[in-house]
Amino acid sequence: MSVDTATVRRVARLARIKVSDEEAERMTGELNSILGFVAQLDEVDVSSVEPMTAVVATAMKQRVDVVTDGGNPAAVVGNAPVTDDDFFMVPKVVE
């Protein structure tokens, strides 16, 4: 399978990364090279194979449903680029 520049632009939009025309052009070639490389997997018959989920069989751990942390909004927003009164600030989303 290979991609064209329009597909690269669509995927970049999905990934929320702005790309210039020149970047989209270059990335098309690079992505096709990688997709060509992974196409080797077409040779492998996986029809009766289960996907790998763990190295050694383990049951999913469960924990008691209790609050173990929190109550520290200043630390939570401490690294945010823009905050106001312990809220994260973003550009206006709803008119």
Added chain:
Amino acid sequence: MTDLTALTIAEARDGLAAKQFSATELTGAYLAAMQAARALNAYLVETPEKALAMAAASDERLGRGEARPLEGIPLGIKDLFATEGVHTQAASHVLDKFEPAYESTVTANLWADGAVMLGKLNMDEFAMGSSNESSYYGPVTSPWRRNGSNMALVPGGSSGGSAAAVAARLCAGATATDTGGSIRQPAAFTGTVGIKPTYGRCSRWGIVAFASSLDQAGPIARDVRDAAILLKSMASVDAKDTTSVDLPVPDYEAAVGRSVKGLRIGIPKEYRVEGMSAEIEALWQKGIAILKDAGAEIVEISLPHTKYALPAYYIVAPAEASSNLARYDGVRYGLRVPGTDIIDMYENTRAAGFGAEVKRRILIGTYVLSAGYYDAYYLKAQKVRTLIKNDFETCFAAGVDAVLTPATPSPAFGIGEMAGADPVEMYLNDIFTVTVNMAGLPGLAVPGGLSADGLPLGLQLIGRPFDEATLFSLGHAVEQAVGRFEAPKWW
């Protein structure tokens, strides 16, 4: 007094216990060495005040006779580990000025055992790379050079700062992480010892996520014993990482020096790849001869799905990365580049914050996970992982205790030498290491000798799940036979 930075962790531990020098003196020697080696660009941030405060606390404990396992041992920390109040950016611009309010479990374990933090080490951006050239903060220069050449070489990656700092004696040992070979390849390039433990052995909590089903933390150290000492402290079960495994952490150091007589070592014929250099083949044969002389039994084995590990990796790793890196949106931490609306702000922030290799992998990952492609790519790759894992399990069930391979297909290359190459060419650096991540197994890289032009070459030992101890025994046998390799100081 001899140069304190020349001591291994085990030697420094003995010297501190015997009061030959203090933890403050030991830390001071490293801080001076770091200052003199800034040209290597191994450290992104030095934390001398914190280091000296920790060393003073260690001296107090040593004075009271209450030394912990790593009391006063100065370590470098890969920038991928969250360190409370200290620069943690995964060497990326998108995490600009991020200083976490929490500590990763692995580093917290090290500090609880008495270790001293010297600073944060350079790496490939988000651990995506094999040369440390994708760092936002510029490449790391290896302390190693080819015979008769001044050309700057890469230390490998992604844990390039960790490997270079250990090799150049800028820390006694370092933390590192390995998703496709990021501990073992730089260890091999710098003549150091690195181990990627079994998936689940170390907690991933507080380590910036790249590909969650593959990422594991491990140490890079001067020798096998030091790697064993560090892993013992780093490993733990952790309620904050449900994939960490609740198994007792063995005394790995006790395995160093243990006889390897009678151990059965598998030599996989599929690793004899086309175009393998005579030098790497000779290194491999030398490793086989060493283990045979030490009493191990050598058996030819087959791992038929080996060639599919790297292509499957380049689906699984980017897919998981695209999901993990979705969090960098300019809202909660790091860089923000304004835009006309919120989506424009996201797109501008991520365009400016991520480097070319990271963008490439996010796009590949987004593509293979996009509507209609999940089964054809990600699910299929996860099924191929089962086949790769089954290959190893078949060998282990037949009585193989460990597998011996070369660690890398070549010695270190020059900074910028691969710049014009196709991305896939760079990815081939991980051809011998990536199977181990795909199967979740432990893998140790240990120096095996020098190349014709004087650069370190590494051997890789692959073990059964949670049998790191056997790898330390075998690695030590190799080390005893070939010795240790140190880069002549030029910086």
